[in-house]
Amino acid sequence: MRATVYHNKFDVRIDQVPDPQIKEPTDAIIRVTHACICGSDLWPYRGLDQYQEGWRLGHEFMGIVEEVGKEVKTVKKGDRVISPFTFSDGSCEFCHKGLYTSCIHGGFWGGANNDGGQAEAMRVPLADGTLVVVPPETSNDEKLLKSILPLTDVMGTGHHAAVAAGVRQGSTAAIVGDGAVGLCGVLAAKRLGASRIIMLGHQPERLKIAKEFGATDIVEARGDDAVKQVQEMTKGGADATLECVGTKAAMDMAIDITRPGGGVGYVGAPHGSEQLNFSRLFLHNISMRGGIAPVRAYLPVLLKDVLAGKLDPAPVLNMTVDLEGYLLAMLLWISARPSR
Structure with a gap:
């Protein structure tokens, strides 16, 4: 499958990478349908973060569940799901406090060890504690899905x-x-x-x-x-x-x-x-x-408001490309976003 991969400063490529596979019984495999380029992706792209060659990118995504591990209970094959920009088990001390970004078993998308959201598919560890199911009636409503996507981050x-x-x-x-x-x-x-x-x-x-x-x-x-x-x-x-x-x-x-x-x-x-x-x-x-936002704690209430028509952050997304258009989008964004 294809995914964005960091190679060097100003050198991010769309590479062929291995298809994701279930490794743990708490995993899910997601076919990514929507993803974002985050402002924080510009830091490694500019060489201002210590990224290394081969690391994956992307932490804002949603998609369709293709496969689940035998211990996954809250999502199933065919569900449309949205993910926060970190994964978490939902059951540790900090998750119970709503501080999902400090989960003792959690982590961040991309980097050296985890799949990134700017890809055709990805493995989601700790699926029950991480993913939120989006109502099925939204699946073909691109306008509504665009409003939901910013909730990832x-x-x-x-x-x-x-x-x-x-x-x-x-x-x-x-x-x-x-x-x-x-x-x-x-x-x-x-x-x-x-x-x-x-x-x-x-x-x-x-x-x-x-x-x-x-x-x-x-x-x-x-x-x-x-x-x-x-x-x-x-x-x-x-x-x-x-x-x-x-x-x-x-x-x-x-x-x-x-x-x-x-x-x-x-x-x-x-x-x-x-x-x-x-x-x-x-x-x-x-x-x-x-500090770093525990987005998973806010997802249910913000999603409810979007679905009710009370909240619409979609206008922050002003350009839509496929994976092949990713590099163009990065170049256009960095030219429009001078360093402060």
Whole structure:
């Protein structure tokens, strides 16, 4: 079968790889029907993550179950399923707390040892604790499936940022970063009841989507000018700030625009953001919560809202290609997404 494989910086190929097989009785084999390219895939593509030749890519996918191990009970052959970007057993201490990304038996898609979602098929370990069955009536509804696909990562991650930041009914939320996660953070903030939603970004097409998703204010300034603008328009800062980039500049900005006593929900994968302004956090009792999103915990409720027509993150997906078009999509994306 075909799959995306990392070879070197700026060298990702569609290679022939062995077909996946059941290795453990808790495995399932999935025929992948839909997958995404994540912003975090750009880090190894640019050579900024320590990927090695032969490692697989892709962690946002859904598909049809082709085969299950003898101990799998919650999914069966023919089911359409959606997966979070990590796998988990659903039964350990941390899974019971909703922290599926810390599952003691779990792991991440792709890399050296696991199949990646940007492929024709893949082996899913711990299928019962990982996969969520999508109602069969959605199987031929491409519009609805496009709305469901972002739940694999970016919608759940944006939601995690909003929850961690403490977005509440009537609060003011600010979102740092206009990528897919930031845009989904706008949806999440609106869903949780924020009355004012400030998007900080620079890409006109994305800012247009942010407004459609519910952003009430747009800040296109950068650096200190952006901080000053948010501080002035909110008379002291946002109640809740969603940091959706991961760089030091983005993290500093998130801290600087948060109101005393407010919170920062950080979900951007850290790249150079290890040194933070702890003085401001300390002096103004600003809390920081977040980290890698336990998307599996959020999948059922977010899926319910999508199926009910209450939530639609589909506009964050603006290009559709097959596997052969993958490299073109990567090149177009990286040209439109300059390094911060």
